[in-house]
Amino acid sequence: MNIYDIAELAGVSIATVSRVVNDSPLVSEKTKARVRKVMEENNYVPNVFARGLGLGTMKTIGIVCPDVSDAYMAKAVAYLEKNFREYGYDSILQCSGREYEDMRAAVANILNKKIDALFLIGSCYSVEGGDTPAADYVREAAKQVPVFVINGSISGDNIYCALCDDRETTCQAVRELIREGRRNILFLHHSDTYSARQKRSGYLAALAEAGIPENDNLLFHARDDIESVKQDLLAQCPTEVDGIFATNDRLAVGALKFAREAGIRVPEELSIIGYDNSELAICCQPELTSIDSMCETLCRICLDNMLRLLRGRKAEPLTYTKGALLRRGTTRF
Amino acid sequence: MNIYDIAELAGVSIATVSRVVNDSPLVSEKTKARVRKVMEENNYVPNVFARGLGLGTMKTIGIVCPDVSDAYMAKAVAYLEKNFREYGYDSILQCSGREYEDMRAAVANILNKKIDALFLIGSCYSVEGGDTPAADYVREAAKQVPVFVINGSISGDNIYCALCDDRETTCQAVRELIREGRRNILFLHHSDTYSARQKRSGYLAALAEAGIPENDNLLFHARDDIESVKQDLLAQCPTEVDGIFATNDRLAVGALKFAREAGIRVPEELSIIGYDNSELAICCQPELTSIDSMCETLCRICLDNMLRLLRGRKAEPLTYTKGALLRRGTTRF
DNA sequence: ACACTTTCTGTAAGTGCTTACATCGACAAT
């Protein structure tokens, strides 16, 4: 059942059918109605490929993220997908893993699909100064199609980023720990992404403000699963630590488990703050004080930028939001 | 840069270029090499739409799930997407929500994309006897393209399901609770999906085996977020309860929080078992005994079935796995 | 040297749609 069949059945030309499909004002309401009826009766659906060939676009948006099974990314993907569809776009998804080459391949592959826009999720696509190899292929991609980065920052033409001001947000959170009287605050991180570095920078700034000297022993690198974090801390956590700022909730939960095992009371002797406000935070005991990193807000910003762009208007290349500190049981404030 | 340009530059016809792209044995190695070189130099990529038009397929697989931000589904999507790509397929994703009409629309929409196979994730697509309205459109879809259902069961031609034998798995778990000496075991559930009914059936079977009479007060319906579950249980949990079987980990964690708030010791006075073995399970204290519902195993089965089918061989319409009980701190066994 | 394969390459006809341009009828203005 193709456009010719419909044209024949409706007694019009294929051009008219095509116009009806696209709801062109060039067709009279009368013929529109007639053609539509024939289409419904034969449940005709235009062939996407032919359509794409003619139009050069298929109304799809590509999403690339390192790993959808990560809660933050899953939330973002879910939100984006839902909203895209409301505007008539479908999404094609590609999980790239975290290796440079795989990410590059993922982006290259998804570009071949003639997408109308590319969304990247996660700070692993970020670039500090703006000139690491990882950013190159994104800039390359941006030559073909607008690129939107959620929770990451890449400078360049046709690249639009929305991110949480992790530095400032972290700084404020650490300030609160200091106000509680904590002096030996551990910075617990896993990877060395842009986002992690921003957080570290905010952490150091808060210490500096309070006149607390830096201490390299307090920059603690751990593996990224709950059990390993616990083990790593049990093995080498400096004894004087009275506060832990973790770059994500999983690490924070690991820290909490470490405290329990080490017999350290939380929050009496040790305060813990997580990041991302995932479901893990309200799952543990005491519930974890965490930072809402505004996943959906960032998605919304990128989405709005995209719509603006598609309507021929200007979009904002870089937007910051601030995270919100959610006070719960692992801190005293 | 299209096939004509490459043909001209390489001094061959477009047919030859096309054959090189498709690695046809009809082209001599010599010309293949020459054409490939030209393609690389100009980084030529065949147009997907034209390709799709000619071939009638674009090597993409559709995935429909109610909600990717659910941990189980996210895990499945991640696994599938990764594996599809290994076999040269891309994935297009659609989150359907849990409403019947939305699910129907999602499936209809994704079918228009000329996908090569359709994957459905989640038991909300399931059908007990095989004849609820929800199954109709899936059967309709199966006329166009093979359908694979992960953790759900729909009978029909060209539909291939893989699911965890929730009934038997639940039955075994409840048996263990009984062996522990529990007599008043609460069945804590949220929705009324096929999967939930299977679990209930297993629960009842275990009770029957042990000669424990059914008690409707012990079939407890709660809302599906941690805080609400806790509230619901605080409000109306029968006092004699000494065991809780929850249909997912979130509910189980809610139950754990309830116990803590009600001053009931776990596992001394109350045992709790969850389902899905999500990260939540190892996050709480004591860690949650849970059932691994074999997400990736089920995905693997469907994937294998698909590959078999694409190679023209027969696939298994219905495969069961058994879940694995992971004993942790919320039970005494 | 000839016929006959075999191997490789080219020609051209799809594939189903969009859209610039042409056409046609109706109606208004002259």
Next chain:
DNA sequence: ATTGTCGATGTAAGCACTTACAGAAAGTGT
């Protein structure tokens, strides 16, 4: 009656590929 205008429809040329079929080149056997 004649020209002009405008709205509705049709014609045909893309769009970038695949592939059946034709044909040329090369190799084989006699």
